[in-house]
Structure formats: C-alpha cells, structure tokens
Amino acid sequence: MADAPPPTPSELLKMVTELQQANQRMAEDNQRMQNQIAQLVNARLEHNNNDHEQHGNDERQSLPTHVSDTPQNRNDEEQQNEEAQPEDEGENPDNSVGPFTADIMNFQLPRQFTLPTTLTPYDGLGDPKQHVKKFRSIMIVNGASDPILCRCFPSFLDGPALDWFCSLPADSISRFQELAKQFEDHFAASAIYLHDFDYLTTIKQGPQESLKDYITRFTKVAMSIPDLHPEVHLHAIKSGLRPGKFQETIAVAKPKTLAEFHEKAKGQIDIEELHQARKSDKSATKDDERTHDTKKGFKPVPRYESYTQFNTKRDDIIKEILNSKLIKPPRKAGNYPEPKNVDKSKYCTFHQKHGHTTDECVIAKDLLERLARQGHLDKFIAGHMQKRTASSSEQPSTGQSSKEKDKAPAQPREVINCISGGYAGGGSTSSARK
Template sequence: MTRFAEATNEILNLNPEVHLHAFKSGLRPGKFQESIAIVKPKTLAEFHEKATTQIEVEEFRALRRADKPIPSRDKERRNRQSNSRTDSRTFRLTPKFDNYTAFNTKRDDIIKDILHSKLIKPSNRAGTYQDQRHVDKSKYCAFHQKYSHTTNDCVIAKDVLEKLARQGLLDKYIASRGRKRSTDDLGQQSKLTDNSRDKGKKVDNDINPPRRIINCISGGLTGGGCTNSARKRSYRAMMMMTETTTSQLVDKDKPEISFVQKHYKSNDRNLDDPVVITAQVGEPLVSKILMDPGSSADVLFYSTLQKMKLSDKNLPPSSGELVGFSGERVSIRGYIWLQTTFGEYPNSKTIDIQYLVVDCRSPYNIILGRPSLNAFNAIVSTVHLCVKFLSQDNKVITIHGD
C-alpha cells in the first residue's frame, strides 16, 4: 500500500476509477485479494478502509505468534510420541459412503495398478515419511506410500476406490459387473449381427456409451465479456429469449463454400500442418497468422505489437486471463482494435477486429480465433491447407497457407 501510494502521488489528475482499478488488478494473490473480490469496494475510501482492517488483522496475528512460547526440543519430542500413541484412539476419519463395493482383487494391487496407469495421482504427502523410530513397519499403505497403517484400513484409499468404482472405471476388478457386462456385450453383438443379416447393415461392435464428458477451457471476450458480471448479464439476456423467436432466414444470395481436391496445393500430403496465412493488420502486412477455430479469442502477441511500432501506453487495460488446456494462465495486457484485411483488392474484405494483447512467447505473430473467423464468414480446411471467405461482393475467395 505504501509503495502504491508513492507511485500514484507522482501522477497528476489521476482518475479515481483508474486509481481503484489499478489497486484491484495489482493485488497479490491471497486472502486480501479474495476479500476485495467479495466486498467489491466502489470508492477509494472503502478500499483504504478494507486495507486498514487487513493490516490490523495481520499485525494482531504477528503479535500472537511473537507472544507464543517456543517449546524445547525435549518437550516437542515427548509431544510427538504422545500424539503418535493417542492418534489412533482419538482421531478417526469418517467414511464418505454407507456401503463399499466388493472387489475381486486386493486393494493394494488395485491401488498400485491405477497409480501405475496414472488413473489417479499419488497423495500430496506420499513418500514423506515420519520419524522411523515411532512407526509400525509391519503395516504399509500403498496409497499414502507410508508405514503405520494398511491399505485395507485406510479410509481415504477406500473412498477413492469406491468413487472410481461408481464411475465405472474399475469394472475389471468387480466380478459381478464384469460378468454382467460381458453377457450384455455378447447379447448386443448377437442382436446387431442378426439385424445386419436381415437388413444388410454393417455390424457395430463399439456400442459402449461414453462414461465422462471433458469440456474444453476457454477465455477472452466470448461469452459476454471477461468479467463475471458481464458474463452473467449475457447469460440472463440469452435466457430471456423466448422459444417462439424465429431464426433468421438463410441468405440465399450467398454462395456455398466447399472444398475440392484441386484446392490442395501442398507437395507433401503426409504433413498435418496448421493453416498459417499472411494478412494486412493495420498498416503492415503480417505473416505467421495462425487460423485456429478452436480458439475463443483473437490474440495479438506483445512482441508483434512492438514490431508494428504501436504504442502500448494507450491500450485499454483488461483484468481477464486466457486459460490453456493444461491450466496455464496468461494475463491480458489490454486490447486493441485493428483493421484486418483478407485477400487482395478487389477480391478482399476488411473488418475491424478486437485483439487481446498478451505477453508470452509464441511461434506465431497473431492467432485468429472464432470471433474473427465468424466475422469474415471464413471456413478453414486443414486438409487442403487453405481458408475460404466471402468478399465484400459475396464472392468466395481462397487463401492458401504459407
């Protein structure tokens, strides 16, 4: 708070809203940031009041830690010994399920198997052994990878196995379910075989329905905005639409977009290359533009912004983040509107695109996602390594990948 106050005092005529926004976006992750997100102070005075309260709480905690006596090593050792003797009598985990599935294999073997196949991750404290002098080495837990208790007595391991069993992921360790599934599969296959003989259709052996659904993670401005309140407003507006609303009629004057073999111009047909094109973005001609229909945002990398000799001082700030498939988060530095042109005149089309500026390494200069592709009425074919779009006069224009 002190450092921020010194920095803001150097800025003349600082807008209070900008001041408050910079306060919130500059907070470090922690309890104070979470409390600000819950309280949502609307003025600088409210923010300072909340910060003062947090400072008093932290100072009070520091005083309590300073006044707390430090136990000696002998006393601490005796406490550990007494706790290890009384833990088994005083502390018991409560099972999460009323009844548990009977397996046809030992729990030790099942835990080792699913850990090896990476169906589950090891416990956070797996392998961190306690003092070996006070451990019963005749008992070992395969889930925690520790001595002192067995896998059969481990409530956490039993709950993990029961949860996986109820999701249908441990059917091969359940005798009754395995026999039932094999019988059902044989019955279904015989029915399909009979029907195929009667109707001459292909036999489909893959009839097992999916057990889980994995949704993709996205970010950016799709879905109504980058803040929770904006997304909620967009969702409420969508839910207010009545079922009687008629869909827009298809414009019959627009030509159909299709791909044929002649559009394929690559010499090597074995490469699964992405579609990378060159387009005019602003004044310069920018190459290495990735056409990514799976992206929910149009991304302009900060290094490209500098090469385009555009100043980042006038970028409107953004508090959102882009989330990748593996969970990594990249902060959005801001956004910028740039005229983007596909094709060459007269077979071209120009649209203003809102780019999110992020500062991270990338082999591409720009990533064009669903917002811009939909605006251009563009269809990407990774098979033919080209993209087709409708020009200003509704002509189908083809751009081949670089």
C-alpha cells in the first residue's frame, strides 16, 4: 500500500480551523457545566446557612466554597495546608479539576515569585516549539523549578490554546516535559510553513539587489531554522551570490568560516555604498545642469510695444548709467559661464558676457525704456522731451495711416524771426550800426 501524500498547506489550515472550532465548542460546554456546578454549590450554601445559623461564624466558615471542597473525607491537615497557601492560589476554582497531579497543585510558590509579562500568550497559531523555548528561557531567569513551570504555563495561553489546556484530563500531568510534549504535538499543524535547510538553496541575490540587502534577507531566514550547521549556512549563502566580481573574489579567497565570509562582504558593501553615493551625486549634478539648460533656453519677452529712439548707442548709455550708479549691474555680471561655441564677436555691456549684443538684449532694452519713460534719459533722446512726449502722448484720431501721418507737415510750436542779410541798424560804420 503506497504512502498517502502529505496534506497541502490549505488542507492543514482547514484542519486547524476545524480543530479550533471543536475546541471552542468544548470550551463552551465546559463553561456551561461550571456554571451549573456553581449554581448547585450556591444553592447548597444557602440551604446550609439557613439550617445552621445557630452554630455561629465558625461553622459557617467551614462550609465548602467551591467544587474542590465537596469531598467529605478531607481531613483537618489538608484544610490547614490550603489555608496556609497564598490567597491568589485559593481564588482559582479550577485547580482541583485541572490536569496537574496533587504534587504540583500542592507545591507552594515562593513568596517573592513574580510572573513574567514579556512573553506574548500563544493563541493556537505559530510554532508551538518556539513558544515553549521562549517560555523556558524566561522562566529560567527566575530560577523556576518544574512545578512552577507547570503552574505558570497556562498563564501564557490564550484562545484555542487555553481551551485545549482546560480540556486535558484531570491528574494527567506530573511533569512539565509531559505538558510540553502534548502541547507541541497538539499544535504541530499550526506551524504551517517553517523553513528548513533545503529552502536556503532557493535564496538568490537579485540582479539589482545590493550585497547588504541580500545578506540581510538571507540571515533572517537562516535564523529561523533550528540547529542550522555553520558549514551549511556558509555554502548556501555563497551559492546564492549572483555572478560578478564579488563572487569571483569569494571563489578565489575560499573563506572557511562565516566570519571570514562576512569580513570579505563588509569590504564589498563599503565599495557598493561608495559607488551608490557617487551615482547619487552625479544624478544631482545632471539635474542641476538640466535646470540650468532650461533656464539658458529661456527667452524673455519684450515688455513694451514700442521703444524710444536714442541719439546715442545703447552700449554708451549703459556704460554711463552704470558709472553714475543710476542702476546696478546684474549680480553675476562678468562671472557667467560661457559655452564652448559662444560667438565672441557679440558682447552685451549690461550682462558683461559674450553671445549677444546690447541691442539684442531684451532685458537691457526694457531697462532703458523704463528709465526713459521715467525721465532719466532725456539727454539721450533726439529732440529731448518734445519729441519723446509727442511720440508717446499723441494718438491717431482720424484713422490716417502711418505713412500719411509721416507726410503731414508738423505744426510749428514757436516763431523765431531771423535777419537773413544787410545791416541791422542802417549805418555804414560800426559805431552807427551799434
């Protein structure tokens, strides 16, 4: 008969779900039974209190308070031992019906013992062996003995795991090893996916993955594998390296221990981080150059529709107003980086750089026009203020074309009488003329 194939993860998950539901139903049944027992005990207490009121407080204190006190063959010595126990032990009504033997239940906890709170309770999912290991390591710090391990273990169970513990047969656990074995066997299916040695051989370094990220990812998986031999670890991590210079270096160096491998890897990681930093600097520089090229390709738009005609070259006007400090030069004047193929025959006096002339510079033209309209450049305008005022203020009102306007005679503003010839005073001599 052929062996049955192992269940798939989905089948295991389904089995775990069904087991949890069964445990939940069992816990609900146990809870109902406990409630019924508690009601019977309370009814018996009330009946006994009514029948024995005349016996005083001493007799009423001897009445049973929970199910564990119902046996009538308990002797006085056992009652004294229970009264001597701490109050927190006597408050738990389920100790007598729990899975532990009398030796464990009668063990008196040290007075200074405190229950650790750093371990997360196990709720039925995850590796049960890992939970037991964590529990042992925490309790060993407190010097816990075997009875203490048994008594404290249920405190770190929750949900279906706690329901499973409550369903254990009474007086069936005498040692913690027995409890741990049953716990691990019962929740073995909860560890649905655990890595083993073979899984390490499937971990490979990605084409673009850095050596640091690969080692970190590999180490996380390796740490979850119990009893992993260092040689297997070393062989698997070397096999997962992608082809390249570092793989060739490891093949030549042949490290025999993980420490030697990590020493070689540390140097390679430093080199990769240095290259990455340089690459980041280059990309930042390229972005700056791209931004500069964008700004370089920007062409300003003229602000004015018409510009004043000056009687002097714009170069000379710029020089004079710069010397008189009427305006300030640009902040980077004279320090502009010039392209390789710049036209040296063109020069802008305002920007103090080659590549374009002052007449072609829109910024310089706008600046001079603004100063001219403010009245600061009247001496550089032909005809001074009269011509500038006439050209800026007069608007065509009759619909004439610009050519007809240019042909129309200008209206005289003043009449100046001049002597074209002859004597001014009518005398022939200079004294007579005076």
